[in-house]
Amino acid sequence: MIRRALLTLLIGLGLGALGGAVFGWLVPIQDVSAGLDKLHPTYKAEYTVMVGAAYAVDGDWDLAQARLGRLAEPDPAGYVVLLAEQYIASGRNPDDIRNLVRLAAHFGYTTPPMLPYLPPTVEPGS
Amino acid sequence: MRASKPRFPWIALLAGLILGFSGGLYYAWFLNPVNLVNIAPSQLTSADQQAYILLISEAYLHDGDLERARERLATLGIRDVAQAVAVQADSAFLAGADTLQIRALTTLAEALGAQPMAADIFSGTIAPTPVAGSAIPTATSETVPSPTPSPSPTPISITPTPTPLIVVETELELIGRNVICDDEYPAGLIEIYVSTEFGRGIPAVEVQVMWEGGEDTFYTGLKPEVNPGYADFQMEPGQVYTVTLVGLSEPVVGIDSSDCFTGSGQISTPTYQLFFAPPQGESGE
Structure with a gap:
């Protein structure tokens, strides 16, 4: 009888723990939100394009760098360059490409596909 | 005599379920909580959503593409985006944020049909402002004006219609006072500059000027081209x-508009410059 009760208790514990964990993950106790570094790559790209547009407006390089830093990409410059080349290759909005190329150029990177999108007075690698 | 059939241990099952469920909850909520990856902007923290909205506003200031701004805002999953942008514009205005940021948020909020506080100042200022070629960042003038500023341009007559709000909790004190009597400088003004301890102008500060038989009230920030924390009388x-x-x-008393003599000997009315900021050691931001 006792053995049966213990076995039932253990089964109850297991089922309860499973149910509690599933419930806890589905109904989190805290507000479930995350930072910019957790954005989907599509939105990270969109964010980066907007950073480029904002930089085109305010010319504040420190602010642009700080904004890019919030994406927590290990190599922000490399990320921008890669994104700019992807945008060029896929024929995206030229204005977006120019904004990304401007960022990449300020990081000191310009690649041949970027050259047509460089502002006239930007020195490559400046 | 029949042997009695053992009863099912319901109490043990119930106890096990309760204990197990509690443990499972503790694990899911505290030991191994949900960790989001590859999220949409709607799942960003509140602070990051505001940063995202600000970027959308500045991008709108750059390209003037309202439809695109709407699409970007839609990803935030906010029911009333116009109101959200307007609220953020008001917060930036009242907090004395960077003028460009206030302008961007206000411009977008207005374009979306809202009425932010700073609309009177920045209304109709949308214009794509690409700075192609400006790889060298331009400096922004956010510093406290020097004691001998150059003459300001023709005064702009913006009718002050601000909401009477106090924008800072901290006390402010007069940290500087200049009297100017110069042929080249506008005469008879009281020029008020209100700034944080870091020199950033604070808009929307209510200023009261009293004289014998009269008084007037107005607000800083209506001439942002001079300084976000500037007002004159x-x-x-x-x-x-x-x-x-x-x-x-x-109160700053004894501002006397009696005649003065300029360097060339002309009779004029002096202009007073009053600089306000938090006392040393007290934060204004």
């Missing part, structure tokens, strides 16, 4: 004025 000759930042500073 045209004096009548031969009066003595008292200036107070309502609820924030002690």
